[in-house]
Amino acid sequence: xxxxxxxxxxxxxxxxxxxxxxxxxxxxxxxxxxxxxxxxxxxxxxxxxxxxxxxxxxxxxxxxxxxxxxxxxxxxxxxxxxxxxxxxxxxxxxxxxxxxxxxxxxxxxxxxxxxxxxxxxxxxxxxxxxxxxxxxxxxxxxxxxxxxxxxxxxxxxxxxxxxxxxxxxxxxxxxxxxxxxxxxxxxxxxxxxxxxxxxxxxxxxxxxxxxxxxxxxxxxxxxxxxxxxxxxxxxxxxxxxxxxxxxxxxxxxxxxxxxxxxxxxxxxxxxxxxxxxxxxxxxxxxxxxxxxxxxxxxxxxxxxxxxxxxxxxxx
Numbered sequence: 001x002x003x004x005x006x007x008x009x010x011x012x013x014x015x016x017x018x019x020x021x022x023x024x025x026x027x028x029x030x031x032x033x034x035x036x037x038x039x040x041x042x043x044x045x046x047x048x049x050x051x052x053x054x055x056x057x058x059x060x061x062x063x064x065x066x067x068x069x070x071x072x073x074x075x076x077x078x079x080x081x082x083x084x085x086x087x088x089x090x091x092x093x094x095x096x097x098x099x100x101x102x103x104x105x106x107x108x109x110x111x112x113x114x115x116x117x118x119x120x121x122x123x124x125x126x127x128x129x130x131x132x133x134x135x136x137x138x139x140x141x142x143x144x145x146x147x148x149x150x151x152x153x154x155x156x157x158x159x160x161x162x163x164x165x166x167x168x169x170x171x172x173x174x175x176x177x178x179x180x181x182x183x184x185x186x187x188x189x190x191x192x193x194x195x196x197x198x199x200x201x202x203x204x205x206x207x208x209x210x211x212x213x214x215x216x217x218x219x220x221x222x223x224x225x226x227x228x229x230x231x232x233x234x235x236x237x238x239x240x241x242x243x244x245x246x247x248x249x250x251x252x253x254x255x256x257x258x259x260x261x262x263x264x265x266x267x268x269x270x271x272x273x274x275x276x277x278x279x280x281x282x283x284x285x286x287x288x289x290x291x292x293x294x295x296x297x298x299x300x301x302x303x304x305x306x307x308x309x310x311x312x313x314x315x
Contacts, residue, residue, distance in 0.1 A: 024049065028076060028096030034059070034146065035105050041083070049092060057082050059102070069180055070144035071103040104146040109170065111140060117154045118168050118186060125156055137165060137185030145172060145179045157183075162190050164220045190219045194226045195246040200239070204258070207234045207251060217245055224249045255283045256308045257290055265292055265303065267313045280311070 028045040038058040042051035059082065064072035080094045118134055149172035157167040166186045172179045195212040207230050219226060224247035237252040244250075257263055257280050265278040278292040284305045291300045292311055303311035 024091060025093045025095060028079075028094060028100055030097055031101045031103060032074070033105060034071075034102050036148075039079075039102070041087070044079070045094075045096060047092070049090075055087065057086060064102075064146075065099070067146070069146070071101060071146065073099050074102050075099045104144045107143050107145055109140050109152070111136065113152075114140060114154070114170065114184065117152070118184075121154045121156055121168060122162060122166075122188070122190070125162065133189040133191075135187040135189075137187045140170075140184055141182045143180055143182055147174050147179060149179055150174050161225070162188055162220055164188060188220045191216045192219050192226065193217075194219070194222070195230065197240045197242055197244050197246065200242055201236060203236050203239050205236045205240075206254070207236065208232055210236075210240065210246075212246065222247065227251060255288075256285045257288075257305050257311065258283045261309050263292060264310045265294060265301070265313055266306075266310065278311070 026045050026047040026049060029043075032039055032044060035056070038056035040053070041055040041057060042053055044057075057079070059074060061067070063074065063078050063082070065075070066073050076094055076096065076098050079100070080092075083090060083092065083094075115134055115136070122134070151173040153171045153173065155169050155171065157169060164187065166188050167183050168186060169181055169183055171181050193214055194217045195210075196215045196217065197210065198213050199211045201210050210230075212230070217226075222245050227246045227248055227250070231251070233254055234251050235254050236250055238250060240246065240250055259280060259282060261280045261283075263278050263280050265276045267274045267276075276294050278294045278301070281291045281293060281300065284290045286305050286307070288305050289302060290305055290311055291302055292313070293300060301313045303313040306312045
């Protein structure tokens with residue numbers, strides 16, 4: 001009976017000793033998450049210790065091993081030292097891996113802020129505009145960075161004319177060091193004033209005679225450069241249909257001699273200049289060859305354009 005009692009007493013004290021030991025032991029997780037305030041004490045591992053949720057461990061940069069944008073490694077002994085230094089009243093024993101991986105928190109950027117910043121990017125790109133509407137074509141990606149960015153820069157990927165779908169790169173900086181970059185897609189509506197045809201107009205019509213209205217159009221949907229001014233001395237290079245926006249590809253300079261023009265026909269024979277009137281059958285600018293009929297004749301003469309509505313024919 002006595003040996004049984006001794007065994008019972010031994011087991012009891014051994015059990016109490018283990019419980020007491022377990023109560024101060026922290027078994028580390030292999031991966032820890034660093035929040036904005038640092039490593040949360042009650043999220044370091046499995047333990048019976050009653051940690052306060054508001055307690056965090058700050059890890060100085062000098063203790064971060066193999067530091068990258070999204071995390072670093074931390075030695076178990078270093079973590080214990082930091083806990084002891086920052087919470088001297090806390091007595092614990094740490095078990096587990098010799099070093100743990102620390103992953104930085106998920107960061108989220110304000111969609112409102114990014115939208116406003118992106119509008120500024122397009123305004124700088126285009127200059128003075130009538131209006132621009134942006135819509136997110138994709139979600140802002142989640143990202144991990146260990147250091148807080150104190151500067152956010154946005155830049156457009158493409159150059160030149162704004163298109164319907166655009167990519168903007170968000171660069172995060174801390175003290176001029178780039179921490180991270182991530183792309184965001186936008187759908188763009190860029191409204192500006194343009195000349196819109198209200199009737200059908202045939203090729204070669206003079207620009208200043210066209211029936212046009214000044215309207216707001218979404219330039220992201222328009223191919224080519226929108227014409228701002230109706231320049232005199234220009235005409236349609238191709239037909240402009242009702243509802244079409246007048247762009248530079250529709251406009252060309254009026255040639256010095258047009259088909260059907262009444263032209264002055266000159267011929268120089270032995271220093272004598274002979275002048276006649278004719279009708280141009282083709283068109284051209286100075287130096288170009290055109291064909292003309294003299295008034296009252298069917299024969300075609302070949303001549304060279306030397307001035308507006310003036311053709312020189314070899315004698």
